[in-house]
Amino acid sequence: MLRGLSMVVPADLLCGIVNVGDDLVMHGLRICPDLDTITYTLAGLDNTETGWGLAGESWRVMEELSALGGESWFSLGDRDLATHLYRTQRLAAGGSLTEITAELLARHGVGLRLLPVTEDSLATVFTTPDGASLRFQEYFVKHHHSIEVSSVSFEGAEAARPGAGVLEAIESADRIVISPSNPMISIAPILAVPGVLEALRSRRDDVVAVSPLIGGKALKGPADRLMGELGHPVSNGGIASLYREFAATLLIDFSDAEDAADVIDHNMDCFVTNTVMDSPERSETLAMAVLSA
Amino acid sequence: MLRGLSMVVPADLLCGIVNVGDDLVMHGLRICPDLDTITYTLAGLDNTETGWGLAGESWRVMEELSALGGESWFSLGDRDLATHLYRTQRLAAGGSLTEITAELLARHGVGLRLLPVTEDSLATVFTTPDGASLRFQEYFVKHHHSIEVSSVSFEGAEAARPGAGVLEAIESADRIVISPSNPMISIAPILAVPGVLEALRSRRDDVVAVSPLIGGKALKGPADRLMGELGHPVSNGGIASLYREFAATLLIDFSDAEDAADVIDHNMDCFVTNTVMDSPERSETLAMAVLSA
Numbered sequence: 116m117l118r119g120l121s122m123v124v125p126a127d128l129l130c131g132i133v134n135v136g137d138d139l140v141m142h143g144l145r146i147c148p149d150l151d152t153i154t155y156t157l158a159g160l161d162n163t164e165t166g167w168g169l170a171g172e173s174w175r176v177m178e179e180l181s182a183l184g185g186e187s188w189f190s191l192g193d194r195d196l197a198t199h200l201y202r203t204q205r206l207a208a209g210g211s212l213t214e215i216t217a218e219l220l221a222r223h224g225v226g227l228r229l230l231p232v233t234e235d236s237l238a239t240v241f242t243t244p245d246g247a248s249l250r251f252q253e254y255f256v257k258h259h260h261s262i263e264v265s266s267v268s269f270e271g272a273e274a275a276r277p278g279a280g281v282l283e284a285i286e287s288a289d290r291i292v293i294s295p296s297n298p299m300i301s302i303a304p305i306l307a308v309p310g311v312l313e314a315l316r317s318r319r320d321d322v323v324a325v326s327p328l329i330g331g332k333a334l335k336g337p338a339d340r341l342m343g344e345l346g347h348p349v350s351n352g353g354i355a356s357l358y359r360e361f362a363a364t365l366l367i368d369f370s371d372a373e374d375a376a377d378v379i380d381h382n383m384d385c386f387v388t389n390t391v392m393d394s395p396e397r398s399e400t401l402a403m404a405v406l407s408a
Numbered sequence: 409m410l411r412g413l414s415m416v417v418p419a420d421l422l423c424g425i426v427n428v429g430d431d432l433v434m435h436g437l438r439i440c441p442d443l444d445t446i447t448y449t450l451a452g453l454d455n456t457e458t459g460w461g462l463a464g465e466s467w468r469v470m471e472e473l474s475a476l477g478g479e480s481w482f483s484l485g486d487r488d489l490a491t492h493l494y495r496t497q498r499l500a501a502g503g504s505l506t507e508i509t510a511e512l513l514a515r516h517g518v519g520l521r522l523l524p525v526t527e528d529s530l531a532t533v534f535t536t537p538d539g540a541s542l543r544f545q546e547y548f549v550k551h552h553h554s555i556e557v558s559s560v561s562f563e564g565a566e567a568a569r570p571g572a573g574v575l576e577a578i579e580s581a582d583r584i585v586i587s588p589s590n591p592m593i594s595i596a597p598i599l600a601v602p603g604v605l606e607a608l609r610s611r612r613d614d615v616v617a618v619s620p621l622i623g624g625k626a627l628k629g630p631a632d633r634l635m636g637e638l639g640h641p642v643s644n645g646g647i648a649s650l651y652r653e654f655a656a657t658l659l660i661d662f663s664d665a666e667d668a669a670d671v672i673d674h675n676m677d678c679f680v681t682n683t684v685m686d687s688p689e690r691s692e693t694l695a696m697a698v699l700s701a
Contacts, residue, residue: 197472
């Protein structure tokens, strides 16, 4: 979504507020999967063949770590590791995650701003029906999000403060876009930081959300499954009921045109367009729709 | 020295007590240069061409870190990094450095024991004449040990406790060998851990030291220079005055035979032999001399 927006909006007018609930410390390294994935993607470094990781990545360190019997279920490529070494060193030297994120973007030649929603500790935690507790990456990577979840919580959220510039960005934006990300674990942890939801509510008329569901399915990841397990209708109406309090408009896909009435019943405007971003051109077209909706 | 000893003594009878004053945390990773260098060397993984690092090493992570503008003066190869990731993760999971060292040795097929002299924080710190304070790797790697030093101290040593098995190894050994390492910064931090010097003193008759000087020069590193800067005679007599209280015997090189009287004047026995270990065979020969001295 941000790549599409960056094709139609000058970089200095664009700002992404990014989830940090997926972050982890592994092998002593601070890893921020969402910030990194977005940075790499905007820099054109994403691996389009695998759909994850960096283009031209190598795996020398992980191969050796695996040979040593170390924890290697969370794959870290050699180039990717450099990002984590950089971030960890800079944090230890007193840099803020916001500053470090800006440094990495600049180093990769990306002009827009990305703001971690908070500098404070915030961890997405899954509870399973048998009471086990899993961190985000255990759920997502170690278990390939294939286990049942009874609840999701955001550890540390209550005490977290919005990161530098986050509330100001929401307050000053001409338009605020909720990306078609997972509402349960990508959007919700952002909303869980005190102050963010309130700021969005006060801008409701200018908030446009893009539904992550098409025909009741997520194109990627477990959004559909998680919504169902956590008791939400797995539909655009379900998305509308989650977003209605802070977003005035929902974009849904052409193939779901019949859901428009349901969305409107939730007191949201509904725009029907092509929401599948399977090429840069379609991302650009969706970005234009989002801005004109 | 340990490699030579391992050629003439069964591995299960050999134990090395290793300095940790050079250790550092960099990019969030716990790095133990002495433990690693010894482990790699005993595993036959040392790079004989460069004289440091691992054979067949690659530098993908450091190249990328350097491109990101990260701190890259302390070179960490990709294979080497796996060791540091492993150690850091295991320490975070509650493992002791002693256990982790044993795991890495086992994984590399090395049979003898290596014991970090302490699990506690111990840092070799250099003070320069203008009052600046440098950590070991800043002095050694960043400045290539080419700046003048007015004093060396071992931060944390007073509160450090001997690592598991260290005192027992000294108490039970048939013979104790002080390797021809740098007396100021490789041997001294081991002696600085309370209890170690006392344990050695009580075994004085069975302690044999190998002089690191030949013709008043160290074959490798700044031992000669540091001894002079810190006010010690840069000679086998100087070595004897440092070691006499806990070692009964000093081995010196053939070419320094005339120093024997000086060593004996320090109340040490002196054995004159070939102390240059420029091949595995010569290491083996020196090991036999050490055992029979």
